[in-house]
Amino acid sequence: MKQNKNLLPRQLGDSHIRLLRVFKVVIESGGFAAAEVELNISRPAISLAISELESLLQMRLCHRGRSGFSITEQGQHVYQSALQLLNGLETFRSQINAINTDLVGDFNIGITDNLVTIPQMRITRALSALKHRAPDVIINIRMMPPNDIETAILDDQLHFGVVPNLRSLPGLEYQALYKEKSQLYCSEMHPLFNQDLDQISDQALSQYDAVVPNYPQPADIKQQQKILKATATSTDREGIAFLILTGRFLGFLPTHFADRWLAQDAIRSIEPHRRYFDTQFMAITSKGARSNLILEAYLEELNKIK
Incomplete structure (x- = not known):
């Protein structure tokens, strides 16, 4: 009788993969007893799985009995083929996961x-x-x-x-994201520096040169700066700081940015309880x-x- 060459079904299912995984662990563990711990299943269940695989493949894969455990020549070939298949599945899984999760x-x-x-x-x-x-x-x-x-x-x-x-x-x-507080400042070289800055009138402030931003700002923030005598502008807050530190200009700075000079007594805030504004900062992304x-x-x- 001619032996059937198509021992495995055209499509391998999870049950077939499971049998091959059990066989692989048995071979690598050197027997059923050692494989119990690795597979976390009983020895009879392992024996049943190996017998089922041998029946499916129509070949003896290993010897087990009183003489001990050993792999057959056919079993060695099946083991090498199983390694290729299982390693290939793992490589495939890793590559697919990498497409979805690797951030490059x-x-x-x-x-x-x-x-x-x-x-x-x-x-x-x-x-x-x-x-x-x-x-x-x-x-x-x-x-x-x-x-x-x-x-x-x-x-x-x-x-x-x-x-x-x-x-x-x-x-x-x-x-x-967060709010940023800004206050009005003068430097240690400014005429106002040694005066009482807890209370000073709009009219008094308007006598001194000031630097204001030339970038867009909300109306309520612009209102705070209207009382200033704007004789200089800046595209950013660093430029405003430069001019304040000359001792010739007043200007608004974020408190977190000004703290370094405040700690050195290089600048003072003017009426901090009244002359301030908050700026809400936003994170932006594209909708489309x-x-x-x-x-x-x-x-x-x-x-x-x-």
Whole structure:
């Protein structure tokens, strides 16, 4: 009688893979007794699985009995083929998982200037968590004016941005990050520095030169600065700090940015209980952007930090 060459079904199911896994562990453990611990199943169950595999393949795979355990020549060939199959399945699983989970590529973000000293540090801590989670990600940071950040997000040049809450554009998603407090300051070389700064009139302040931003700001913030004698402008807060430190100008700075000079008595705040404003900063992303695993991972880490 001619032997049937098609010993296995055309499609291997989970039950067949399970039998091969049991056989592999038995061979590598050197017998049924040692395989019990590794497989966490009883010796009779292991024996049944090996017998079922031998019946399926129509060949003797191993000797077991009083003389001890040993693998047959056919069993050795089956073991090598099983290794190839099981290793191939594991490689396939790893490669598919890598497609879905490996974070590789560039992460481009745009940030409004001088946020690095803000105490909450949500952006910094989330970037640290992202780099720990995905060491192969390349992070590219650009310090940009808010309008340029919005444009770059909409043009897919940036994945993520941080801007003050000035307006809502229909193509952007907004998420509140934190509020930043700003106060009015003068430097140690300014005529007001040694005066009583807890109470000073609008008229008195209007006599001194001041530096104001030339970037967009909400109406309520602009109202605070209307009383100032604006004789200088700056595109960013660092420029404002430069001019305040000359001793020739008053100007508003974020408190977290000004603290370094405040601690050195190089500047003083003017009527801090009254002359201040809060700026809400937002994280922005594109509504219509293609799915980006790096961005999704970063937003996930950002949302863990409060």
